[in-house]
Amino acid sequence: MSLNLFNELSGVLDKSQVFEPHASSPYLHDSTESRGMKGKADLIVLPGTLEEVQKVVAYAYDHDLPMTLRGGGTGYAGGAVPEGGLVICLEKMNKVCSVDPLQWRLQVEAGVSTRRVQTVCRENGLLYPPDPGAAEQSQIGGNLATNAGGPHTFKYGSTGKWVTGVEAVTGWGEKVSFGGGFRKDVAGLDLGSLLVGSEGTLGVITRVHLRAMPALEKRYPVVGWYKSLREGCEALDYVRASGIQPAVLEYLDEGCIKWTQLSGAMEGSQFMLLTEADGTGEEAWAGRGILIEAVSEGALRVDAPLEEVAIADLWRWREGVGLGLAARWGGKSSEDIVVPLDRVEEAIRRIPEIGLKYGLEACSFGHAGDGNLHATFLLDFNDPDALASSQEAAEELFAMAIEMEGSVSGEHGIGKVKNGQLQHQWNPASVRLAQEVKKTFDPKGLFNPGKKLA
Amino acid sequence: MSLNLFNELSGVLDKSQVFEPHASSPYLHDSTESRGMKGKADLIVLPGTLEEVQKVVAYAYDHDLPMTLRGGGTGYAGGAVPEGGLVICLEKMNKVCSVDPLQWRLQVEAGVSTRRVQTVCRENGLLYPPDPGAAEQSQIGGNLATNAGGPHTFKYGSTGKWVTGVEAVTGWGEKVSFGGGFRKDVAGLDLGSLLVGSEGTLGVITRVHLRAMPALEKRYPVVGWYKSLREGCEALDYVRASGIQPAVLEYLDEGCIKWTQLSGAMEGSQFMLLTEADGTGEEAWAGRGILIEAVSEGALRVDAPLEEVAIADLWRWREGVGLGLAARWGGKSSEDIVVPLDRVEEAIRRIPEIGLKYGLEACSFGHAGDGNLHATFLLDFNDPDALASSQEAAEELFAMAIEMEGSVSGEHGIGKVKNGQLQHQWNPASVRLAQEVKKTFDPKGLFNPGKKLA
Numbered sequence: 001m002s003l004n005l006f007n008e009l010s011g012v013l014d015k016s017q018v019f020e021p022h023a024s025s026p027y028l029h030d031s032t033e034s035r036g037m038k039g040k041a042d043l044i045v046l047p048g049t050l051e052e053v054q055k056v057v058a059y060a061y062d063h064d065l066p067m068t069l070r071g072g073g074t075g076y077a078g079g080a081v082p083e084g085g086l087v088i089c090l091e092k093m094n095k096v097c098s099v100d101p102l103q104w105r106l107q108v109e110a111g112v113s114t115r116r117v118q119t120v121c122r123e124n125g126l127l128y129p130p131d132p133g134a135a136e137q138s139q140i141g142g143n144l145a146t147n148a149g150g151p152h153t154f155k156y157g158s159t160g161k162w163v164t165g166v167e168a169v170t171g172w173g174e175k176v177s178f179g180g181g182f183r184k185d186v187a188g189l190d191l192g193s194l195l196v197g198s199e200g201t202l203g204v205i206t207r208v209h210l211r212a213m214p215a216l217e218k219r220y221p222v223v224g225w226y227k228s229l230r231e232g233c234e235a236l237d238y239v240r241a242s243g244i245q246p247a248v249l250e251y252l253d254e255g256c257i258k259w260t261q262l263s264g265a266m267e268g269s270q271f272m273l274l275t276e277a278d279g280t281g282e283e284a285w286a287g288r289g290i291l292i293e294a295v296s297e298g299a300l301r302v303d304a305p306l307e308e309v310a311i312a313d314l315w316r317w318r319e320g321v322g323l324g325l326a327a328r329w330g331g332k333s334s335e336d337i338v339v340p341l342d343r344v345e346e347a348i349r350r351i352p353e354i355g356l357k358y359g360l361e362a363c364s365f366g367h368a369g370d371g372n373l374h375a376t377f378l379l380d381f382n383d384p385d386a387l388a389s390s391q392e393a394a395e396e397l398f399a400m401a402i403e404m405e406g407s408v409s410g411e412h413g414i415g416k417v418k419n420g421q422l423q424h425q426w427n428p429a430s431v432r433l434a435q436e437v438k439k440t441f442d443p444k445g446l447f448n449p450g451k452k453l454a
Numbered sequence: 455m456s457l458n459l460f461n462e463l464s465g466v467l468d469k470s471q472v473f474e475p476h477a478s479s480p481y482l483h484d485s486t487e488s489r490g491m492k493g494k495a496d497l498i499v500l501p502g503t504l505e506e507v508q509k510v511v512a513y514a515y516d517h518d519l520p521m522t523l524r525g526g527g528t529g530y531a532g533g534a535v536p537e538g539g540l541v542i543c544l545e546k547m548n549k550v551c552s553v554d555p556l557q558w559r560l561q562v563e564a565g566v567s568t569r570r571v572q573t574v575c576r577e578n579g580l581l582y583p584p585d586p587g588a589a590e591q592s593q594i595g596g597n598l599a600t601n602a603g604g605p606h607t608f609k610y611g612s613t614g615k616w617v618t619g620v621e622a623v624t625g626w627g628e629k630v631s632f633g634g635g636f637r638k639d640v641a642g643l644d645l646g647s648l649l650v651g652s653e654g655t656l657g658v659i660t661r662v663h664l665r666a667m668p669a670l671e672k673r674y675p676v677v678g679w680y681k682s683l684r685e686g687c688e689a690l691d692y693v694r695a696s697g698i699q700p701a702v703l704e705y706l707d708e709g710c711i712k713w714t715q716l717s718g719a720m721e722g723s724q725f726m727l728l729t730e731a732d733g734t735g736e737e738a739w740a741g742r743g744i745l746i747e748a749v750s751e752g753a754l755r756v757d758a759p760l761e762e763v764a765i766a767d768l769w770r771w772r773e774g775v776g777l778g779l780a781a782r783w784g785g786k787s788s789e790d791i792v793v794p795l796d797r798v799e800e801a802i803r804r805i806p807e808i809g810l811k812y813g814l815e816a817c818s819f820g821h822a823g824d825g826n827l828h829a830t831f832l833l834d835f836n837d838p839d840a841l842a843s844s845q846e847a848a849e850e851l852f853a854m855a856i857e858m859e860g861s862v863s864g865e866h867g868i869g870k871v872k873n874g875q876l877q878h879q880w881n882p883a884s885v886r887l888a889q890e891v892k893k894t895f896d897p898k899g900l901f902n903p904g905k906k907l908a
Contacts, residue, residue, distance in 0.1 A: 102694055103795040125697070147640045158638065160647075161615060174883040182794045183824040184612065184864030186601045186651045188876050188908070189888045193614075193647035197640045214697050240556055243579070243668050244734060280698060282740040283733065290734075340636045341557040370637040410638030422642050429628040434643045436894035440887060454642070 005063075009043060009086075012055045017046045017092070027087050030075040031134075032417060034331050034381055039082035041068065048092040050167070050175065050206050057204060058173030060086055066449045069200035071142020072113065074134040076334060077415025079146070079199045083450045088204060090141050097207070098181075099124050104212050105164070105181055110141025110205045114148075117210065126212035129156035132411070133319065141205045147197035149411040151248040151318075154369035155278075158411075160196035165209030168195055170202065170441045181209045194437070199413045200448040202441035218284035219247065221276045221314055223303040224295035225269035229253065231298040232271025233345040236368055239275055240341075242294040244287050248369070250274040252321060253348050255363025259378065260324030264317050266301055273368070274318060321365055322376075328361070331381040333390045335397055335417075339371045339406035347404065351375045354396050358389040372410035399424070414452040422454040459517075463497060463540075466509045471500045471546070481541050484529040485588075486871060488785050488835055493536035495522065502546040504621070504629065504660050511658060512627030514540055520903045523654035525596020526567065528588040530788060531869025533600070533653045537904045542658060544595050551661070552635075553578050558666050559618070559635055564595025564659045568602075571664065580666035583610035586865070587773065595659040601651035603865040605702040605772075608823035609732075612865075614650035619663030622649055624656065624895045635663045648891070653867045654902040656895035672738035673701065675730045675768055677757040678749035679723035683707065685752040686725025687799040690822055692748040693729055694795075698741050702823070704728040706775060707802050709817025713832065714778030718771050720755055727822070728772060775819055776830075782815070785835035787844045789851055789871075793825045793860035801858060805829045808850050812843040826864035853878070868906040876908040 010018040020043060021027050027044045029037060042065070047053045060067050066085030073080050080087075090111035097107040101124040108117060114135040121128040131150035132138060138148070140159075144166065149158045156162075165179035178192035179185050195202055226232035232251065239246060252260075254270040265272070273295060277287025288304060296302050305311050326332045339347045348364055355362025355377055366374035375397050379386040398408045398421050408414070408421040423431055431454040441447070464472040474497060475481050481498045483491060496519075501507045514521050520539030527534050534541075544565035551561040555578040562571060568589040575582040585604035586592055592602065594613075598620065603612040610616075619633035632646035633639050649656055680686035686705065693700060706714075708724040720726070727749060731741025742758060750756050759765050780786045793801045802818055809816020809831055820828035829851050833840040852862045852875050862868070862875040877885055885908040895901070 100796065102691055104694065105795075125695075147644075149638060153638065157615070160644075161611070170883070170887065175881065176884040176887055177881060178884060180794075180859055180861075182792050182860045184603060184607065184792050184821075184826045185861040186653075186865060186867050187861045187863045187872075187879055188868075188884070189656075189891055189906075190601075190614075190647055190651050191884070191888060191891065193644055193650075194891075196647075197644050199640075202643075213699055214694075217697070237556055240558065240668075241579075243671070245667055279733075279737065280740055280744075283737040286734055286736040338636045338638050340634075341559075342554065367638075372638045405634055406636045407634075407639040407641045409641045411640060413640050414642075418641075425641055427629065427631060429624070430630040430632060430642070430645070433624065433630055433894060434645060437643060437645065437648075437891055440890035440894060452643075 005042060009045060009059060012059050013045060013047060013052055017048065019044055026073065027070065027089065028082060030073045030078060030080040032076060032078045032081065035333055036381060036387065037078045037081050037416065040084055041082040041087045042085055044087045044089060046089050046092045053169045053204050053206055054173040054175060056086065056088060057169050060446060061172045061444060064444065064446065066446050068448055069204050071139035071145065072134065072137040074138045075142065075146065075415060076412040077417045079413055079415035079448065079451050081416055090139060093206060096120055101125055105210065106212065107181060107207065107209050108140055109207055111139050114138045114140060114143055121212045122215060125215050127215045128162065128210065128212045130159045130162060140208055144196050144205050144208060145199050146411065146413045149367065149372065151250050151367060154249050154367060155245055155247045160193060162211050163192065163196060163208060164211050166192040166195050166205060167207040168203040168205045171443050179209060183211065197413070199415065199452045201438055201452050203447060216278045217280045219276055219278045220284050220288040221274060221305065221311055222288060222291040222295050223314065224273040224299040225266040225301045226271040226298060227300055228270045229345060229348055232273055235273050235295055235297055235299065238294040238297045239291065242290050244290050246291060247276040247278040248274065250318065250366065251368040252365045253363050255352055255361065256321055256325065256365045259328050259363065260321055262317055262320060262324050269300055325376055325378060329378045329380045332376050332378050333394065334374045334376045335394055336372060336374055336410050336412045337397060337401035337406060337408060338410035339373065339401055339404045341371050343404040343406070344368060344371050347373055347400065350400060351397065354393050358393040360386065360389055360393055362393065370410065371406065416451055419453040459496060463499060463513060466513050467499060467501060467506055471502065473498055480527065481524065481543065482536060484527045484532060484534040486530060486532045486535065489787055490835060490841065491532045491535050491870065494538055495536040495541045496539055498541045498543060500543050500546045507623045507658050507660055508627040508629060510540065510542060511623050514900060515626045515898060518898065518900065520900050522902055523658050525593035525599065526588065526591040528592045529596065529600065529869060530866040531871045533867055533869035533902065533905055535870055544593060547660060550574055555579055559664065560666060561635060561661065561663050562594055563661050565593050568592045568594060568597055575666045576669060579669050581669045582616065582664065582666045584613045584616060594662055598650050598659050598662060599653050600865065600867045603821065603826065605704050605821060608703050608821060609699055609701045614647060616665050617646065617650060617662060618665050620646040620649050620659060621661040622657040622659045625897050633663060637665065653869060653906045655892055655906050657901060670732045671734045673730055673732045674738050674742040675728060675759065675765055676742060676745040676749050677768065678727040678753040679720040679755045680725040680752060681754055682724045683799060683802055686727055689727050689749055689751055689753065692751045693745065696744050696748040698744050700745060701730040701732040702728065704772065704820065705822040706819045707817050709806060709815065710775055710779065710819045713782050713817065714775055716771055716774060716778050723754055779830055779832060783832045783834045786830050786832050787848065788828045788830045789848055790826060790828055790864050790866045791851060791855035791860060791862060792864040793827065793855055793858045795825045797858040798822060798825050801827055801854065804854060805851065808847050812847040814840065814843055814847055816847065824864065825860065870905055873907040
C-alpha cells in the first residue's frame with residue numbers, strides 16, 4: 001500500500017474510516033479462517049453513508065483497486081477474504097431507516113445485523129422469518145449477498161423472498177435502485193433479485209426494503225429419533241404426506257448424534273428429525289398433533305416439548321451441533337450441497353462413505369425438507385494431510401450433488417471455496433451469460449475478484 | 455414475407471408448424487385487442503420441442519428476424535403484439551414432464567396452461583397457489599414472463615416465488631438452464647429470476663420447474679361492505695393488525711359496486727373488502743373468526759358464506775367484475791399500478807378524480823393487500839376521443855404511482871402499453887444497466903423488440 005493511497009482515500013472519507021489492517025486483523029478473513037483461509041488488503045474502509053460508498057467505489061474504479069465487500073464476516077465460503085486492494089465494510093451503515101408495523105415492512109441499511117432486523121420486527125408485532133446462523137454477527141447486506149437461508153426457509157423461503165427493494169452501488173460509483181417499499185413490481189427487469197446471491201461480485205448493497213409478516217403466536221417443535229437412516233427418511237415422507245406445511249424439517253445423521261455427545265441426544269439412535277408446527281395458538285396446536293402422528297411412524301422416541309424454556313433449549317442444542325462436531329478433532333469443514341428431495345436419503349448415506357474414502361470422519365445435518373445438507377468433514381486443521389484430504393473429499397461431494405442434479409450450494413455461496421464448481425453444474429452457454437451479466441455491473445471486474453468463479 | 459422465408463422455416467420445422475397469419479389471426483394480438491392494438495407478423499411458428507425452438511431462434515438470429523414470443527395471449531400490456539418477423543407460439547410445448555407429489559414439485563413445458571398446472575397439482579394432493587385471471591388460456595411460460603400474480607399472491611407470492619428452475623433459449627439459439635428440481639440454489643448468479651418478468655425480451659422460456667405445497671383443506675371467504683372508502687380502508691388496517699396472514703385481501707371501490715350491477719353487491723355501499731382464511735379445517739375456521747371480527751369494524755354488512763357453492767359463486771362474481779365494468783360502455787382499459795400500502799386509500803380516491811379530469815368514468819379494484827390496484831377507465835373503444843383521453847388519463851395514473859414511490863406495473867408488465875414509463879420510476883444508471891443486461895441475452899435486440907422499453 002502506498003502512503004499516497006491512504007492519503008487520498010482518507011481525503012475521500014474521514015481519516016477514522018480508513019486504516020491499514022494489521023497482520024491479525026479480523027477484516028482479512030471470514031468463518032473459513034479455521035481452514036487457514038486468510039487474505040490481504042491494502043486498506044480497510046468503513047463508509048458511513050451511500051455517498052461515501054459511491055466516493056470509495058468511484059475512487060477504486062478510477063484507480064483499478066479490487067474491492068472486497070464485507071458484511072458480518074460470518075460466511076463459510078471465503079467470499080469476504082480479500083485479495084489485495086480495499087475491504088469495504090458496511091458496519092457503519094447500520095441504521096434502521098423505517099419500520100411500518102401496519103404495512104408489514106421495514107427499510108434498513110446494509111450493515112444492520114440480522115438479529116436486529118428480527119428484533120425490530122418482533123418489537124413491532126411482526127416476524128422476519130429468515131434465520132441464518134450467526135444472526136448476531138451477520139448483516140442484512142451479507143444475507144442478501146448469499147441469499148441466506150436457515151431452518152425456517154423450508155416454509156418461509158430464503159432472504160431473497162423477503163426483499164422488495166435493493167439499493168446498490170455499481171461500477172464507477174453509480175447508485176442503482178430496484179423495487180422499494182411496495183410489494184409487487186414487474187416494471188423493469190428484476191435486477192434486484194440478481195443482486196441477491198451475487199456474493200459482492202456485482203456491487204455494494206447499501207440499503208434494503210424488507211417485507212415482514214404478522215408475528216406467530218406459537219411454535220411447537222416435534223422431534224423424532226429413529227434406529228436408522230431408512231426409518232428416518234420414511235418419517236420424512238410421512239411428514240411431507242401429512243397434508244400440512246411444517247415450519248422446519250431438519251435432521252441429524254448418525255455421526256452427528258454419536259460425535260456431538262450433546263446432552264439430550266438419544267443414544268443408539270441413528271437419525272433425528274426436527275420439525276415444527278406454527279401459527280396462531282389453535283393452528284400450531286392442531287399442527288403439532290399432525291406432526292407428532294407423522295413423526296411417530298417407526299420412531300424409537302418422540303419429543304414434543306411444550307414449555308418455552310424446553311423449546312429454547314432444544315433450538316440452542318440444534319444450533320450447537322456445528323460446534324459440537326468441531327470439538328471432536330478441533331475443526332470441521334462444512335459444505336452446503338443441495339439435492340432433489342428424492343435423493344436425500346442416498347446423499348446422506350454417501351457422505352460418510354466419501355469421508356471414509358479420504359480417511360475422514362464425515363456426517364451431515366441440516367435442512368432435510370429443502371434437500372440442503374450440511375456435509376461435514378471432521379479434522380484437525382493443523383494436520384496438512386487431513387486438510388488436503390478434506391478438499392479432495394469436498395470435490396467428490398460436489399460431484400455427487402451435480403450427478404444428482406442438485407446444486408453445490410444452497411446457502412453459503414461459491415466464494416473462494418467452490419470456485420470452478422459452477423462449470424460442472426451449468427452448461428457453457430449459461431456460464432458465459434452469467435459472466436457477461438457480471439460485466440454489465442462491473443466492467444473492470446473489481447468487485448470481489450477471485451470469487452464466485454465458474 | 456418472402457416465400458423464401460416460408461420455405462426455409464418450414465424446412466427447419468414441419469410445414470404444419472409454420473404459417474402466414476390471415477388478417478384476423480388471433481396470433482396478432484393479446485387482450486389489448488379491444489383497445490385497438492393489433493400487430494403484424496411475417497410468419498407464425500409453432501415449435502414442439504426445445505430443439506425446434508433452438509432451430510427457429512438460430513435461424514431468426516442469423517437472418518435478423520424479430521421474434522415475438524407468445525403464451526396464451528391473455529396479456530393486458532400488448533407484450534405479445536408482434537411488429538413483424540416471427541411470432542413464436544409455445545402452445546405445442548404443452549407436456550407435463552413430471553409430477554412428484556411427495557417432493558411437492560412438478561416440471562412442465564412452457565405451453566402448459568395455468569389451469570392444467572393447478573389441476574395436476576390438485577390431483578396429486580398439492581396446491582400451486584398463483585391464480586392469475588384467464589387461467590384456462592394463459593400458459594405457464596407467459597406467467598413467468600410477466601411474473602403473474604392474482605388474489606392469492608398476497609399470502610403466497612407471485613409466480614416467480616414458485617419457480618425453482620428455468621430452461622430458456624437465448625440469442626443464436628443457445629439453451630441456458632438455471633436451477634432445477636431442487637429447492638435452494640446460490641451457486642450461480644440468479645439468472646432464472648431475471649427471466650421471470652422479462653416479458654419475452656431475454657429469450658424463449660421453454661421449460662419450468664415449479665414448487666408446490668400441500669393442498670389446503672379449507673378456504674373461507676369473508677366479505678365486508680362499507681359506507682365509504684374511509685371505513686373500508688380502516689377495515690383493511692384492522693385486518694392487517696389482526697395478527698393473522700389472510701390468503702387474500704381484495705377490494706372493489708364505489709364505481710365498481712355501482713356500475714357492475716352484479717347481483718349480490720350491496721346497494722349503497724361504497725367499498726367492498728374480500729378476505730379469506732385458509733389452511734386445515736381448524737386453522738381456516740379459527741382464521742375465519744378472526745377475519746369476521748376485523749372486517750366487522752365499521753361494516754354495513756358482513757358476508758361469510760360456508761357452503762362450497764356459495765363460496766364458488768362469490769369468486770365467480772369477483773372474477774366477473776372486469777367484464778361487468780366493460781359492459782357499461784362497451785370497453786375498459788385497466789392498468790395495474792402498485793403503491794405502498796400507506797398510500798392505498800389516497801390512490802383509490804384519486805383514480806376516479808383522474809378519470810373525471812379526462813371526462814371518463816373511472817374506478818378501481820384488485821389486490822388491496824399488495825397495494826396493486828387495477829385502475830379502470832370505462833369507455834367505448836369506437837370513440838376515438840375517449841380512447842385518446844384514456845391514454846392521457848393512464849399517463850397521469852402512472853405519474854401518480856411513481857410520485858407515491860410505487861410501480862407502474864405489478865402484474866401486467868410494460869409490454870407496449872407502458873413503454874417509456876420505467877425512466878420515470880428508475881434513475882438513469884438503473885435503466886442503463888437493465889438495457890445492458892438485456893443485450894447480454896439478446897445482443898441483436900431481436901427478442902420482442904419494441905416492448906418493455908424504459
